[in-house]
Amino acid sequence: MQAAEIDIVSVTKKYGSATAVDGISLKIPAGAYCCLLGPSGCGKSSTLRMIAGHETISDGDIRLGGKVVTDFPPARRSTAMMFQSYALFPHMDLIDNVAFSLKMKGVEKGERRARALEMLKLMQMEAYATRRPAQLSGGQQQRVALARALITDPEALLLDEPLSALDPFLKIRMRAELKRLQKSLGITFVHVTHSQDEAMALADLIVVMNDGRIEQAAAPREVFERPATAFVARFMGDHNVVSGRVTGHGDGLVTFEVPGGQTLVASGRAMEAGRAVDVGIRTDRVRIGAAESQGFGFTAIVSNIEYQGASVKLSVTGAGIEDFTVITDDAAFFASPVIVGEAIPLSWAAGDASILGALDS
Known part of the structure; x- marks a missing residue:
């Protein structure tokens, strides 16, 4: 054939x-x-x-x-x-x-x-x-x-x-x-x-x-x-998508503000201030713990916990951030478990948050 x-x-x-x-x-x-x-x-x-x-x-x-x-x-x-x-x-x-x-x-x-x-x-x-x-x-x-x-x-x-x-x-x-x-x-x-x-x-x-x-x-x-768009990131299910507006840029990083007022940082090309952006953050790269650098994490409230065998899925919310997911190793989770309603610090590395594409202003 x-x-x-x-x-x-x-x-x-x-x-x-x-x-x-x-x-x-x-x-x-x-x-x-x-x-x-x-x-x-x-x-x-x-x-x-x-x-x-x-x-x-x-x-x-x-x-x-x-x-x-x-x-x-x-x-x-x-x-x-x-x-x-x-x-x-x-x-x-x-x-x-x-x-x-x-x-x-x-x-x-x-x-x-x-x-x-x-x-x-x-x-x-x-x-x-x-x-x-x-x-x-x-x-x-x-x-x-x-x-x-x-x-x-x-x-x-x-x-x-x-x-x-x-x-x-x-x-x-x-x-x-x-x-x-x-x-x-x-x-x-x-x-x-x-x-x-x-x-x-x-x-x-x-x-x-x-x-x-x-x-x-x-x-x-x-x-x-490397999902090309916010739709791909959401549909594939391996990225959180956070939307905001650009407030600054430098050294290959874009600073943006989410609706709740907090400021986060993502990898991406220089963009003009005020531009709307979607940012993808890998669900399996988010850690429970304070961020080492400002803008690479936030404080979240745990809304749901699902045990999935080798991993545990946490659903959380934050100021201006909804439907945010954390996939963590089961051993790490049970070594230091959290409960629904608890406020926890979340963080990620610079390379695990990137601009997916700009929205219309």
């Missing part, structure tokens, strides 16, 4: 007066595992369906392997799509389910059944070849759906929420299976999900979408450590 580069060029999708996808451009390298990530209604599934050819494009172009396929039907795109429901035929055994697309292309029965059995072997499902879908577990049905999608030798496999119907333990197992399969086949995978953990575990390229636009497209580590 060959892999195709996917190039989305200024693509818009409108449904009547509603814009589902708003002029996005994205290049997915050949052989990459790309996850389109975002909340419901952000445009990720519409984008996937436009790549597949199941949705028309209102404006812009899509290129697969350097070829403009904007007006091509799905069958001419060298892609295969695996739907969320799996859409297996209940009256057919697994071989006939997997071989169905070859049957539609007129491939001789013996050849298509032989190729279907090869695909079932790839999915470690050959022992179930004569069973029907109702006799399989959810994970087994997913493997059959994957085999059916891959039998056409696509250059790109498109997956629409493929793990959403599975229980939590099976999801983790199937994540590993998908990653193994993608690496062994070497083709481009484009996977729609609303799960941050799923995208982080699978993707070479995470594309975070919101309101029909791309907020950030980068490797998982960059999205996690």
